[in-house]
Amino acid sequence: MRHLAIYGVAAGALVVAMRVVEYRFLVVQHSVEIYGALIATAFAALGIWLGLTMTGRKVVVREVTVEVPVAAPAAPFVPDPARIEALGITPRELEVLQLIAEGLSNKEMAERLCVSENTVKTHASRVFDKLGASRRTQAVQLAKSQRILA
Amino acid sequence: MRHLAIYGVAAGALVVAMRVVEYRFLVVQHSVEIYGALIATAFAALGIWLGLTMTGRKVVVREVTVEVPVAAPAAPFVPDPARIEALGITPRELEVLQLIAEGLSNKEMAERLCVSENTVKTHASRVFDKLGASRRTQAVQLAKSQRILA
DNA sequence: CATAAAATCATTCGAAAGAATGACGACGGC
DNA sequence: GCCGTCGTCATTCTTTCGAATGATTTTATG
Numbered sequence: 001m002r003h004l005a006i007y008g009v010a011a012g013a014l015v016v017a018m019r020v021v022e023y024r025f026l027v028v029q030h031s032v033e034i035y036g037a038l039i040a041t042a043f044a045a046l047g048i049w050l051g052l053t054m055t056g057r058k059v060v061v062r063e064v065t066v067e068v069p070v071a072a073p074a075a076p077f078v079p080d081p082a083r084i085e086a087l088g089i090t091p092r093e094l095e096v097l098q099l100i101a102e103g104l105s106n107k108e109m110a111e112r113l114c115v116s117e118n119t120v121k122t123h124a125s126r127v128f129d130k131l132g133a134s135r136r137t138q139a140v141q142l143a144k145s146q147r148i149l150a
Numbered sequence: 151m152r153h154l155a156i157y158g159v160a161a162g163a164l165v166v167a168m169r170v171v172e173y174r175f176l177v178v179q180h181s182v183e184i185y186g187a188l189i190a191t192a193f194a195a196l197g198i199w200l201g202l203t204m205t206g207r208k209v210v211v212r213e214v215t216v217e218v219p220v221a222a223p224a225a226p227f228v229p230d231p232a233r234i235e236a237l238g239i240t241p242r243e244l245e246v247l248q249l250i251a252e253g254l255s256n257k258e259m260a261e262r263l264c265v266s267e268n269t270v271k272t273h274a275s276r277v278f279d280k281l282g283a284s285r286r287t288q289a290v291q292l293a294k295s296q297r298i299l300a
Numbered sequence: 301c302a303t304a305a306a307a308t309c310a311t312t313c314g315a316a317a318g319a320a321t322g323a324c325g326a327c328g329g330c
Numbered sequence: 331g332c333c334g335t336c337g338t339c340a341t342t343c344t345t346t347c348g349a350a351t352g353a354t355t356t357t358a359t360g
Contacts (some may be wrong), residue, residue: 080195090306105346118309125348135316136287136347138253242334256317268339275318285346288318301360308355316347324338330331 070111087130089148096123101140101149230297241299243277246270249300251290 035148084094099109106124110117124136131148133139234244249259256274260267274286283289293299 065310100287101291103283103285103291105285106348107346114308116309118311119307122308122349125350128348133253134348135253135255137250137290140287140290141251141253262309265337266339267336268341272338275320278318284318295336303360304358306357307354308353310353311351313349314347315349316345318345319343323340326339327335329333330351 078147079150083146084148087148089127089130093123093127093130094148096120097127097139097143098149100124100136101143169201227300229300233296234298237278237280239277239297243273243280244298246273247277247289248291248299250274250286251293 013042031052089097096109099112104112106117109120113120128134128136128139131139133140133142140149180192224238241249245263246259249262254262256270264268274289278284278286278289281289281292283292290299
């Protein structure tokens with residue numbers, strides 16, 4: 001694992017840094033709390049980073065925003081919830097479908113949605129099935145013609 | 151957030167623990183490295199745990215907007231010849247691009263255009279290049295946003 | 301709490317798509 | 331006649347998709 005290596009290096013560097021600053025802190029009679037707090041903070045951050053990167057996950061604030069229909073001159077798109085529900089398309093599937101329409105690859109979607117590519121493929125496959133599409137371009141075309149996508 | 155509370159408590163407890171063991175370590179003339187290493191390890195673990203568990207939670211900000219369907223202006227599509235020419239897209243390439251947007255596969259396009267699949271791929275590749283796309287879905291999206299396709 | 305619906309992830313495989321080249325004939329302009 | 335553009339086709343290789351399943355885990359709900 002690359003991460004372990006990085007972790008090791010970081011740890012080593014920190015030990016060195018510790019040595020360097022050790023005397024200063026001790027001499028200046030600084031309380032060890034500050035010293036420890038710094039290390040604690042640094043390592044906590046490192047730990048968080050590690051936990052996140054090792055699992056490939058990210059802290060996400062998912063924001064589901066429904067299109068706000070401003071006085072748009074030429075785009076009165078109203079997604080048809082009835083159709084969506086009629087086809088049994090789940091929110092996540094719809095999300096994937098939208099990203100497909102935006103031209104993202106499975107890998108890109110996986111990164112943006114913070115899930116594995118396999119999961120994306122599953123959602124994609126299901127929504128294809130529900131739309132009766134066998135290709136993503138076809139799925140987009142069908143979805144748009146049915147007011148499922150803008 | 152519960153995690154932050156837990157984190158705070160843990161941090162507090164550690165500071166206390168630090169105070170408790172501070173003298174022992176200092177008195178025994180133990181090198182601060184060991185001391186720091188312990189804290190570092192503990193906090194790294196905590197950080198990892200934090201990173202992992204926090205990602206399990208998803209903050210969903212749901213913004214519900216009431217749709218105000220305006221009378222459809224029926225936007226008439228006018229392909230922009232200028233842009234097409236600016237990109238150097240040939241008629242044949244445009245044709246392929248349109249069929250791609252309709253969701254056809256390379257094979258289907260080949261049949262409809264009465265050319266080989268290789269030829270279709272060539273046209274597709276070229277138009278992708280000119281559009282700066284690396285996927286057909288992306289090409290469609292780009293083309294539509296540039297008024298090249300309906 | 302039990303259950304159903306969603307969401308997640310994995311594995312395997314074959315098909316499709318895309319990149320990179322090279323080539324060749326038709327056509328039109330200079 | 332020569333050159334540039336367009337359309338055509340082929341080959342090779344890598345990547346991406348999509349299908350088919352099965353399993354596990356959340357999440358919502360009765």
